Amino acid sequence: MIAPEAAEVVKRIFVLCLHGYRLWQIARVLKEDKVLIPTAYWRAKGRTVNHSIPENPYLWISAMAVDILEKKDCLGHTVNFKTYRQSCKSKKEAVESRRKQLVFENTHGAIIDVDTWKRVQELWKSKRARREQEKQICFPALCAASTAGKSCITAQAGILKQGKTTLFVPLQD
Known part of the structure; x- marks a missing residue:
């Protein structure tokens, strides 16, 4: 029941x-x-x-x-x-x-x-x-370090044929 x-x-x-x-x-x-x-x-x-x-x-x-x-x-x-x-x-x-x-x-x-x-x-x-x-990847420390303090946005990661992923896109000032 x-x-x-x-x-x-x-x-x-x-x-x-x-x-x-x-x-x-x-x-x-x-x-x-x-x-x-x-x-x-x-x-x-x-x-x-x-x-x-x-x-x-x-x-x-x-x-x-x-x-x-x-x-x-x-x-x-x-x-x-x-x-x-x-x-x-x-x-x-x-x-x-x-x-x-x-x-x-x-x-x-x-x-x-x-x-x-x-x-x-x-x-x-x-x-x-x-x-x-689509795997969402967010590494704020890596993003801040590689953009030399500029702000950046995280986006959906694009999976490439070699297995590498896009991690971030720096903002244009």
Whole structure:
């Protein structure tokens, strides 16, 4: 059974993402609206959780939103074999590749429809690709030293064929 309060938070995260909010903005909105983080929510409902609760139970971080946005569980599917252990003696869990996971479709009520989920995944794919191509580099000390005290601006770094990057552009006085 899906908790209605949790389902509303998941729907809200997807809607914010579709409206163009970035991860840190989604986290900020949830924090300002005093929405409990997942660990604190489940602990408040009496479930056992593996993670410790931070001092601020409303302190959302970007990784939490990413985790929710990438889960197929929101579609009503059950995903098995998400993690594995190297051996029976080891207690450390490792994340299993998506190819080896088993997905059983429509095992419970869906929170998000398939079209919404696919649009968010496509949006994420394009954002990830852009982020890999454009890395923002800011070295203020290097910038100040090489421009002999002149002010400079930092820009998106252009990745050149030789693997070198453009670090800064001095301002014209």
